[in-house]
Amino acid sequence: MARIVIENVHKSYGDVVALKPFSLSISDGEFVVLVGPSGCGKSTMLKILAGLEPASGGRIILGDSDVTDLAPGDRDVAMVFQNYALYPHLTVRQNIGFGLKMRGMSRSEIDRRVEEAGRTLGVAHLLNRKPRALSGGQRQRVALGRAIVREPRAFLMDEPLSNLDAKLRVHMRAEISALHNRIGVTTVYVTHDQIEAMTMADRVVLMREGEIQQIADPDTLFQRPDNLFVAGFIGSPGMNLVSTSLDSVGGRAGVEMFGSRVPIDGREIDSPRPIVAGIRPEHINLGEGPVSFTVRPSLIESLGSEKYIYFQDDAHQVTRSGDEEESSKGLIARVPNPGLLREGEEVTLSFDPANLYLFDARSERAL
């Protein structure tokens, strides 16, 4: 187990910048998740940590030693790959014991550790099988076994659950978290799935186009996004974002939203400024409230316990930067299932201005 310090690590392929200067300090035993859309540089960072890709610059400290220029096998880290990367010509026992054999451990010690890892992960009865005779979940466990058996200083996991079906993914997510709690090895986990990031991480590093957007614990990331991208990425469905302007009427700051004047307390306004205002779908309620407005839903989706009410706000451009498909449907209110609601019929919705997020339209930073 060890702390990891990443100092200004960056990576370019010719003129293409894959990773902008990246600095992060990970405490001993911490579970850090790198999350972001495809091509954001999260896997590149993980491979640099593993030693599989050389960094263009920067330093990596693992424990007390500088490992920047060490070969992958000399870093004492274990990695779990998206496609498991089990050695197909070896049995489960040989797969799990491979790293120990490479380190010249005695056969009896390898057997003891492999069997212990097998019991920990519930694959002890599969040790003599080849990987092709295993199910997806079993292969995933063997891949984890190969990592834990080495008792490395850190685990690196590259989207280890993305090849599993939805149900198994939820199950394995909980298993990995439980495993981490039990053995407490410093873990860096890469995923594009914000739910995995939010449920598993002690801290989340949200990335976009090779650049860190925010580093925070899951609650902070959700409640206090640093910028528009973080606000749009975290949360499902994503935050509703509308273009508007922050101005002062009668000495009171406020924004125009959904056809209503929404007062914003505690802000001094010199001159009107273009902003993006955001409200999470779950902060919009059905019925009257502090700020009420009426809409005609363009679509209503029932999820059983709750409903998603989609509506348009013609006066303000929708700029939600989350899921493209969701964005095209318009704005969303997520309300406890109120029973019968019809598309096209007027509905009154409301929200509390205290739940509003404001972002500068140009810099996209939170205000």
Place this chain on the structure above:
Amino acid sequence: MRRSPLKSALLYGSVIGSLAVILFPVYWLFVTALSTTFELSGLPPSFWPENPQWWIFGKVWSERPIPRWLTNSAIAAIGSVVLSMFVSVLAGYALSRFRVRGGHSLGLFILTAKMLPATLLVIPLFALFSRLGMLGSLWTLIFAHSTLIIPFTTWMLKGYFDTIPRELEQAAMVDGCSPLGAMLRVILPVSAPGLAATALYAFVLSWADYAYARTFLVNAQSNWTANLGIATMRGEYTTDWNEISAAAVFVAIPIILIYLFLERYLVGGLTAGSEK
């Protein structure tokens, strides 16, 4: 789901048809070997001799230096396979895995070498071997065959290595292997079917050669390969086609045996299960 009778008939019909086309020459080789010279010249030809002369195989084996010819062919073929595989495994792996400046063009350039007809290379190779004083040596065949085999096997192996996920050697490297160790301990065992198929291809190419052997070895009778030896069995005035066919059967047997032995390696799918 059951196939419809029409589909079954078409399927079996086409399989039987293909087999007939492929196997007929082999069958005719046997018939020619077992027939008398008189039967061979008769019209219409008979599809099975009246009195098959099985003794012809014994006669040819004892009267002609078949074992030596086969040994020479085997030395040339095994030598070519070993040399070509050594070069093309490393080259194919490098082309598949490493980003080399101009790597793609280099790959295509290697392939164009294969497009040159073998006979075009005979003359420069002859001049080269002659100057080196190698003419008549089996080494000439090993080197000459390798020039034909390496471009193709490099491409075959590159294609095979491309299908093996990079994560396998990355996992091996994280587990403590050097890049070469990862290749030797993980990639090559996983590639066994591809290596076997490629080696077999190389072996057959060398085993089947006549032109190079004829050019480089014609004056070194003790180093004649089987194909060259058989060609010399044609007489100036008469030719015993049955004897030539019997000798050809001996030449074909090693290839058939190798196919039977390697068949299980040739059926791929060993990588199934490494991922997803």
